[in-house]
Amino acid sequence: MQPKIETNPYAWVERSLETIRRAGWYREPEIIEGSPGAVVLKDGRKMLNFASNDYLGLAGDxxxxxxxxxxxxxxxxxxxxxxxxxxxxxxxxxxxxxxxxxxxxxxxxxxxxxxxxxxxxxxxxxxxxxxxxxxxxxxxxxxxxxxxxxxxxxxxxxxxxxxxxxxxxxxxxxxxxxxxxxxxxxxxxxxxxxxxxxxxxxxxxxxxxxxxxxxxxxxxxxxxxxxxxxxxxxxxxxxxxxxxxxxxxxxxxxxxxxxxxxxxxxxxxxxxxxxxxxxxxxxxxxxxxxxxxxxEPERRAQLWKNVTHMKNNLKENLPSEFQLLPSASPIICVQVPSIDILLRVKAQLLAAGIFVAAVRPPTVPTSRLRLTVMATHTKADCEKLASRFIGL
Ligand SMILES: Cc1ncc(COP(=O)(O)O)c(C=O)c1O
Missing domain, CATH: 3.40.640.10 (Type I PLP-dependent aspartate aminotransferase-like (Major domain))
Structure with a gap:
């Protein structure tokens, strides 16, 4: 069958975007204001930042x-x-x-x-x-x-x-x-x-x-x-x-x-x-x-202490339908049952002043929150994030 010839050669773009939106895969960048770090400014509000790859907190050093x-x-x-x-x-x-x-x-x-x-x-x-x-x-x-x-x-x-x-x-x-x-x-x-x-x-x-x-x-x-x-x-x-x-x-x-x-x-x-x-x-x-x-190996040592503390706290607090994926690094992923739940939890965490990354297909096979720990987080920061999962 001959493909239908369209008069607008760019018409497919809107259709593709619509497909992406329907699948729940549509994404947009979010503005972070001010300096990088364990706490960042977003929409004028201070947010605990568990979404950065600045593991040692050096980007603002x-x-x-x-x-x-x-x-x-x-x-x-x-x-x-x-x-x-x-x-x-x-x-x-x-x-x-x-x-x-x-x-x-x-x-x-x-x-x-x-x-x-x-x-x-x-x-x-x-x-x-x-x-x-x-x-x-x-x-x-x-x-x-x-x-x-x-x-x-x-x-x-x-x-x-x-x-x-x-x-x-x-x-x-x-x-x-x-x-x-x-x-x-x-x-x-x-x-x-x-x-x-x-x-x-x-x-x-x-x-x-x-x-x-x-x-x-x-x-x-x-x-x-x-x-x-x-x-x-x-x-x-x-x-x-x-x-x-x-x-x-x-x-x-x-x-x-x-x-x-x-x-x-x-x-x-x-x-x-x-x-x-x-x-x-x-x-x-x-x-x-x-x-x-x-x-400064002490930065790394602090990072690993924080990673252990975070994992222990998450293990205690995660609801049973949320699965902690096996991790051996400061990248900790919590798999959730669906894209809708993923986006809801991300929004709830944002409302509570916590910024995390929501990663979904096609980047990964299953929807997950990607939490990254930094050397500059405090124990209380890790506990605050983990405690937010109780009763979700
Ligand atoms: C595993 C891996 N390799 C390579 C890259 C690309 O590095 P860059 O951000 O410097 O382009 C990234 C992320 O950005 C990554 O996660």
Missing amino acids: PRLIEAATKAINTFGTGATGSRLLSGHRILHQELETAIAQLKQTEAALVFSSGYLANIGTISAIVGQRDLILADQYNHSSLKNGAILSLAHINEYLHNNIADVKKQLQEHRHQYRRCLIVTDSVFSMDGDICQLPELLELADKYNCMVLVDEAHATGVFGATGAGCVEHYGCTGKPLIQIGTLSKALGSLGGYVAGSKAIIDFLRNRAPSWIYTTGLSPGDAAAALAAVQIIQT
Whole structure:
């Protein structure tokens, strides 16, 4: 059957929006006023903030603000060009050295966002003749990087090592290279990947491993280097990606790995080559943050204390139809029976002065409240949120 020709080529947009609204998937950004932190201003009201990825409370730290301000005064607001043309500054070099030192890798490369780091790296290192084995719950940037690479993509069941092994046994021999791709902390669930087991399989089946440490850097490991450090896998052959926008309180992304990989990406990753360098202010703030996470482990210790306190309180207070998803990180998800209930609970919490994220399909398979704990929350903050679930 011939498709009906419409006179307005944009008419489909309103229809699609209507479908999104009908499914309860329609979303709009909400304005947060003033400084970031455990308490934020929204609609002129103070709100307890359990919706941010600023796990260590560094985004409003005076030292980051001072570093960014100084860099802007010295270097201006923009990098003014791509890194290979006119956009390379000494700050980029210092930041890359600091990240490599934190991650204990030979080298690092800073991108303008974590999303760009993921799509640029994956699409540069594998191609049509290669296989990507990817966790089904991977972040959108990992999924889109895989699509962009044109490699054959096989998703494995979430965190299921037996499935990875089975797929390697069945398919690895048909491809030139194989890349195993996973988040280290799963951003919409809060659980963590089984990195040592993945590395063991990678070694056995001659695969590369790319791990996205977006929610782990600054949070996991004795020095804040992430899940790789937490698992004692520092120095193993793998490619680590991350963002400067979560625990590091700034903006930008990075790749850390061997000197050869970083050299290769500088010459082959389109989302690094053909985009403007990270702004001086963002680079300077991130550099200050990398230093703070290494010298102030007490922030991390406080964060983990808060995480434990929050989980214990939630376990006691959650109604039986609300399910606490397994989490090993400051990301705590409460699965609720429907989108309607999700939006009602979010509104009730807002009315009580608590700001949380409501996450629903198609971002995740089931509707859930995503609660993120910060080092700068107090015990009373965690108790206040948990107590609000009583009798819901
Ligand atoms: C797991 C993961 N990877 C990558 C990104 C992208 O990082 P960025 O915000 O720096 O683009 C995010 C979130 O934003 C994320 O949650």
